[in-house]
Amino acid sequence: MIYLDNSATTKPHPEVLKSFQQVSETFFANPSSIHQFGGEAEKLLMKAREQVAQLLHVDSGEIIFTSGGTEGNNTALKGIALQHHERGKHIITTEIEHPSVLETCQSLEKLGFEVTYLPVNQNGVVSITDVKEAIRNDTILITVMHVNNELGSIQPVEEIGQIAKQYPKLMFHVDDVQGLGKLPLQLAESGIDLCTMSGHKIHGVKGTGILYVNKHVRLFPLIHGGNQEHAVRSGTENLAGAVSLAKALRLIMVKQKNDATKLYKLNKYLRSELGKLNGVIINTPEQAAPHIINFSVPGLKPEVLIHMLGEQEIYISTKSACSSKLTDESKILAACDLDKARTTSALRISISYDTTMEELATFVKTLDNAIKQLKEVLE
Numbered sequence: 001m002i003y004l005d006n007s008a009t010t011k012p013h014p015e016v017l018k019s020f021q022q023v024s025e026t027f028f029a030n031p032s033s034i035h036q037f038g039g040e041a042e043k044l045l046m047k048a049r050e051q052v053a054q055l056l057h058v059d060s061g062e063i064i065f066t067s068g069g070t071e072g073n074n075t076a077l078k079g080i081a082l083q084h085h086e087r088g089k090h091i092i093t094t095e096i097e098h099p100s101v102l103e104t105c106q107s108l109e110k111l112g113f114e115v116t117y118l119p120v121n122q123n124g125v126v127s128i129t130d131v132k133e134a135i136r137n138d139t140i141l142i143t144v145m146h147v148n149n150e151l152g153s154i155q156p157v158e159e160i161g162q163i164a165k166q167y168p169k170l171m172f173h174v175d176d177v178q179g180l181g182k183l184p185l186q187l188a189e190s191g192i193d194l195c196t197m198s199g200h201k202i203h204g205v206k207g208t209g210i211l212y213v214n215k216h217v218r219l220f221p222l223i224h225g226g227n228q229e230h231a232v233r234s235g236t237e238n239l240a241g242a243v244s245l246a247k248a249l250r251l252i253m254v255k256q257k258n259d260a261t262k263l264y265k266l267n268k269y270l271r272s273e274l275g276k277l278n279g280v281i282i283n284t285p286e287q288a289a290p291h292i293i294n295f296s297v298p299g300l301k302p303e304v305l306i307h308m309l310g311e312q313e314i315y316i317s318t319k320s321a322c323s324s325k326l327t328d329e330s331k332i333l334a335a336c337d338l339d340k341a342r343t344t345s346a347l348r349i350s351i352s353y354d355t356t357m358e359e360l361a362t363f364v365k366t367l368d369n370a371i372k373q374l375k376e377v378l379e
Contacts, residue, residue, distance in 0.1 A: 088138025152292030161191025
């Protein structure tokens, strides 16, 4: 099997699974229980939180464990909107955010909030000038993703953070689900008030995630109850998930430090080889995250190519997993003003640190054969 759909999800690391199983078997008590066994579970949860905080160079009180990216984004956006609506009801985002941000913004519009959806250029990057000009006296939140999930384009979040710092009543949220473990992102003193991360994108287990919330930020909780997770997310904690996520984060950061050049080498090879194929147009800009390459094969249905590759146990995707079953056209590529032939025939390759050059060579050769077969049938 050649797995090239790592932006949808990654294979859990064996050490992460081992950690999850050990905690599930040994520390199954409820961390909120007041007996000694519950106390041991609580200590383990605190240790996991401290480990995550150390890895991210923030305070442990700024870490909220979640179930993943969608919950993190919803908690951040709705939490800010509902907590600070008296300051203003204006939110700024971009046209190419993940559905968990775009649809949350749309739901807030129904509650009376006004959202500015900023356009992007053909490389899928938002303009800093547009961000500055969109800020109003009643703007309470800017939310921008770090790395686009379909295109791999990198947003200037550090620069936006510096702008946001100039507005004390304005919060800045970054969706770093696709950037975590691939690109560095400073949180402390960066102007970033909230940041969403997901465990299963970094070889953790599904149902785990992190929401960084700066200690000066107050959120309206979406879930009320036992006041767990600083009263922002009530409910019995997923202790095994939290501990295993801390391990996954540590492992991916070691990979990022030691193997970053490998990802760029794989990316360079893949771009070069795809560029040689007749009928293939690469959509991802040169200056993008190293693990995602989006390309189109105009005239061919991407689902058919995915099926043909799948028969050879090679797995790629069309769009993000959260929108791959919706309309044929990629809204992300359409927002980049690419023509319909490309927006309706796009495919996404997403590699990991475990991907090999040999796997990519096999993929390119198999893709080339599939394209030739399909074109022969159509002629």
